[in-house]
Amino acid sequence: METLLDLWAGYGSTVTFASVNAFFALSTYAVLSTGVLSFTTVVFAAVGGFLSAQMAGKFGVPLWAAFPMAALGGGFAAAVVAGAFLRLESHWMALASLALVLITRVTALNTPLLTGGVNGLIVPLRVEPLELALLLALCALVFWRLHRSWYGLAARAVREDAAVASTMGISPYRVQFAAFLISGVVGGLGGAALAFTLQFISPETYFIGIAFTMIASTVLGGSFHWLGPIVGAAVFTALPTAMQAIVPQIEDVAKGVVLLLIMIFLPRGLIDPRAWGLRRAARLREENERRQQAAERDAHA
Amino acid sequence: MHDGASILVLDDLVKRFGGVAAVGGLTAHVRRGSVHGLIGPNGAGKTTVINLITGLFHPTSGSIRFEGAALEAMAPQDIAARGVTRTYQNVRLFSGMTALEQVMTGCWLRRGVSLWASFLGLPAASAAWRASRDHAMHLLERVGMAHRADELAETLSYGEQRRIEIARALGSDPKLLLLDEPTAGMNAAEADAVGRLVHELRDAGLTILMVEHNMSLVTAFCDSCTVMNFGRLLAEGDPRACIADPAVQEAYFGRKHDADRIQALR
Numbered sequence: 085m086e087t088l089l090d091l092w093a094g095y096g097s098t099v100t101f102a103s104v105n106a107f108f109a110l111s112t113y114a115v116l117s118t119g120v121l122s123f124t125t126v127v128f129a130a131v132g133g134f135l136s137a138q139m140a141g142k143f144g145v146p147l148w149a150a151f152p153m154a155a156l157g158g159g160f161a162a163a164v165v166a167g168a169f170l171r172l173e174s175h176w177m178a179l180a181s182l183a184l185v186l187i188t189r190v191t192a193l194n195t196p197l198l199t200g201g202v203n204g205l206i207v208p209l210r211v212e213p214l215e216l217a218l219l220l221a222l223c224a225l226v227f228w229r230l231h232r233s234w235y236g237l238a239a240r241a242v243r244e245d246a247a248v249a250s251t252m253g254i255s256p257y258r259v260q261f262a263a264f265l266i267s268g269v270v271g272g273l274g275g276a277a278l279a280f281t282l283q284f285i286s287p288e289t290y291f292i293g294i295a296f297t298m299i300a301s302t303v304l305g306g307s308f309h310w311l312g313p314i315v316g317a318a319v320f321t322a323l324p325t326a327m328q329a330i331v332p333q334i335e336d337v338a339k340g341v342v343l344l345l346i347m348i349f350l351p352r353g354l355i356d357p358r359a360w361g362l363r364r365a366a367r368l369r370e371e372n373e374r375r376q377q378a379a380e381r382d383a384h385a
Numbered sequence: 386m387h388d389g390a391s392i393l394v395l396d397d398l399v400k401r402f403g404g405v406a407a408v409g410g411l412t413a414h415v416r417r418g419s420v421h422g423l424i425g426p427n428g429a430g431k432t433t434v435i436n437l438i439t440g441l442f443h444p445t446s447g448s449i450r451f452e453g454a455a456l457e458a459m460a461p462q463d464i465a466a467r468g469v470t471r472t473y474q475n476v477r478l479f480s481g482m483t484a485l486e487q488v489m490t491g492c493w494l495r496r497g498v499s500l501w502a503s504f505l506g507l508p509a510a511s512a513a514w515r516a517s518r519d520h521a522m523h524l525l526e527r528v529g530m531a532h533r534a535d536e537l538a539e540t541l542s543y544g545e546q547r548r549i550e551i552a553r554a555l556g557s558d559p560k561l562l563l564l565d566e567p568t569a570g571m572n573a574a575e576a577d578a579v580g581r582l583v584h585e586l587r588d589a590g591l592t593i594l595m596v597e598h599n600m601s602l603v604t605a606f607c608d609s610c611t612v613m614n615f616g617r618l619l620a621e622g623d624p625r626a627c628i629a630d631p632a633v634q635e636a637y638f639g640r641k642h643d644a645d646r647i648q649a650l651r
């Protein structure tokens with residue numbers, strides 16, 4: 085028990101931040117799984133973060149009510165963003181989403197009434213790691229259901245070939261719009277989770293750092309299954325701590341090397357259902373061949 | 386041929402890409418319940434016509450009427466919902482999906498359940514999912530691919546992938562099926578099997594418009610055909626008569642006069 089507590093004292097914050105980052109990675113995955121690369125998760129996180137922080141600080145809203153508000157705020161922002169962005173071609177959309185992240189920071193800096201401006205905001209509530217884990221589990225449950233539903237099938241089709249999907253009656257616009265809404269809700273939750281973990285937020289909190297974390301986590305963990313971003317966020321968050329413990333002298337270099345190795349040897353991420361399928365196909369072929377050879381041998385004998 | 390017997394009518398259809406007219410004023414009729422061949426040399430504009438009918442391209446001018454409804458300004462998904470589906474010249478299956486999942490995606494329009502019910506996993510939704518699964522399995526059986534249902538489609542041979550693509554296009558119970566070179570890359574026996582499947586589907590009430598290069602298949606399996614060259618109509622009607630047409634012979638094999646000259650030069 086003693087050692088467990090020691091471990092928690094040492095690595096508890098890593099676990100907490102891994103779960104916060106998992107929300108951001110899942111938000112990115114939500115749109116990426118329909119073929120849209122967008123950095124707007126940062127924007128949804130900012131909306132969710134500032135909204136829930138203000139609600140808690142100014143109106144004394146409790147934690148259980150602040151999170152749904154953040155989700156709604158993120159979802160609403162996503163609806164506005166999707167309406168404007170889905171007209172753009174994919175690479176322009178990625179660029180426009182990055183521009184929106186920059187605009188959001190400047191806007192947040194210049195609206196001190198809403199965001200505290202340069203001084204930031206003190207957040208009076210704190211979320212417990214267990215509560216955070218429960219919320220993440222709830223999100224994972226939603227993604228699990230989505231993956232196994234008609235929406236999941238349509239999302240995969242639109243991601244792989246939107247034109248072909250459209251000639252089968254699937255509207256790429258509607259699927260991607262729904263994906264943005266999901267991304268917004270989860271991004272908003274992540275923003276609130278970050279606010280209630282740090283207990284101090286400013287416009288700098290919701291900036292390029294999150295964009296980098298969410299993309300790296302999703303690419304690392306894999307964007308072809310909902311488990312990928314969660315695993316990716318865990319690895320990406322734990323990597324600096326782990327490297328510091330193992331090779332403190334060359335911590336940064338080691339971190340970079342591990343990231344590169346994963347990207348070179350597992351370009352589709354740590355969680356890759358297609359690789360499982362290919363392995364199963366190879367095994368089936370082998371078994372078939374062996375059976376055929378056995379049958380031939382029997383025929384000869 | 387201008388009466389209600391035509392399920393699809395193309396009228397003076399034009400599609401320009403910049404200055405190039407890929408389709409330059411094509412008029413054609415496809416009779417309900419027939420197998421109609423769309424033939425012509427490479428670059429004649431056949432695939433462009435298929436892309437125009439399915440809404441992936443919109444025509445520069447002219448009209449496309451399917452069961453009387455104008456398709457030319459419609460989005461692909463709305464055209465599919467009216468009962469027009471297709472396969473592709475270069476197989477376009479979804480990466481990472483098993484054969485069964487591909488065909489189930491094709492069943493999207495007949496899933497018969499809202500996305501919410503499906504997400505919540507309500508009993509009715511589970512039943513509908515199983516029904517679609519069974520339907521997809523049945524279609525895979527029909528194209529002779531049921532034994533590959535759970536394998537990743539990209540690990541299968543080209544001919545097998547083509548058959549899965551046909552099953553996927555049949556998923557939503559279409560009225561008009563567009564096949565873009567369905568037998569490309571197949572051996573004679575496989576091509577023959579596709580031809581027989583096409584006849585079975587026609588006998589079940591489906592109308593089929595197929596782009597085909599293999600002339601013996603066209604004469605064996607098509608009830609009528611349209612021959613295109615340089616985006617225009619060259620000949621139409623009975624496949625045998627079309628292929629015997631001197632203009633068609635010339636488009637495919639060159640001028641008799643030129644052939645004689647080349648012969649004389651040797």
